Amino acid sequence: MTPASHDPKFHVWTVSETKAGTLTQCLGVARFIDPAPHVITVRKEFRWFKPTLSHFRDLLARRQPDAIVSCGGKALSHTMLIAGLCRSRPLTVHLAGPQPAYEDRYDLAFVSRHDWTPEREKKPHLHPVIGVSHRVDPEELAERREAARERYASAGRTVATVLVGGPNKAYLYDKATIDRLVETIRGLAAKDWTVLVSTSRRSPPELQERLSRLGETRIVIWDRQGENPFRDYLAAADALIVTKDSVTMTCEALATGRPVYSFDLAHRPPNDHLDKFERFHADMSETLGLTRRFAGSLAPYDYTSPEEARRIAAIVTAGLVQRNQGTGR
Known part of the structure; x- marks a missing residue:
């Protein structure tokens, strides 16, 4: 259709x-x-x-x-x-x-x-x-992929796209979480991945500041200036990591057909919002097999992209x- x-x-x-x-x-x-x-x-x-x-x-x-x-x-x-x-x-x-x-x-x-x-x-x-x-279509990403890969995947490097949200009623971005996220990004670059990082309006300023100071050529971070490269970041990806605070970004990442890994965040005290998000992630990973929990590896796996x-x-x-x-x- x-x-x-x-x-x-x-x-x-x-x-x-x-x-x-x-x-x-x-x-x-x-x-x-x-x-x-x-x-x-x-x-x-x-x-x-x-x-x-x-x-x-x-x-x-x-x-x-x-x-x-x-x-x-x-x-x-x-x-x-x-x-x-x-x-x-x-x-x-x-x-x-x-x-x-x-x-x-x-x-x-x-x-x-x-x-x-x-x-x-x-x-x-x-x-x-x-x-x-x-609003993200698999067909559109397929059309963008060649140009996006040419721009971001020089010398045939593998590309990890990291989609970052921000704190909400379920999850916190405390210092330990920000440290872990920054180290994850740095660690992927050390393993020869090109890492494309897209933050959102909800992303904490301290996280944006930490990312801007990484200064590594294999890490590309949108500075929220100019046109949003979000779709090109999706199209170029060989694998993706998405912070657990965003249901929408998780679903958008699945339009790529590439492995999508959920990044754990610090929990707020137990509440209905946390329960709802955790049910979503359990359904996507354990029941449907669409996503996986990030535990250090971005191993490939197959699934069919939902087109809801x-x-x-x-x-x-x-x-x-x-x-x-x-x-x-």
Whole structure:
């Protein structure tokens, strides 16, 4: 399945929180249905403000969506508001387990396996998915690989790409963790790997500073200046290490088809967020065999890259077609 043409049959709106990960999930799915979806990001749940209503009514007067794809808890109320303002109710799709008050108000919801519960098996509009959707395609990486290898893998060197996030409600980047991460990167370079390091907006300043002082020619670190080389780093990789704080980066790394190793981080005191992340990593490594825990080696192994954004988009498109046939549109 390829992205839709520039004259899509269906028009999509995305509604997400301002977090990059929630928008990425929405766009990862929407682009296969509508290459130019209308994007709405929200910072808080909807409250009954006339300016907000007027804004949505103005947008809907131009063109109404056939589907709304949402992600993030704060997007739920906005999605239901927009759907209620439309002349013909759009297909509503959520990319996560909706809060209980909204679960049965959506037409479709796609719930990560680590959040799946037996009760959800009884609801046909809910579907389990591997990890989360995103915007990285195996085909795109394959097209980029030759140029990326020419740039980063001089003399045929093996390339390790390290994707680094930052502290969250589950994991800490304490001194011991930062020391271990820096030594891992240095150790790979000593074993003749070229190491490409991509940090995120969440990465601690002290980590960025430590990395900038490594000063080794075999270690390439994006300084967060200029164009983000993230996709080229993925395309060039022979193996990848991803810090455990990011579900999205783990899933993006799996689009490469190369070995993906999870890097352990210091745990915060036991809490629901930590349990959720640990369930995700156990499912990806122990149940599905997609990732492995990093223990010093980047040995090769095989797997088939999940393409959940495409699969979700196909289900949504089938729902739109069925709905149109039922209404005679």
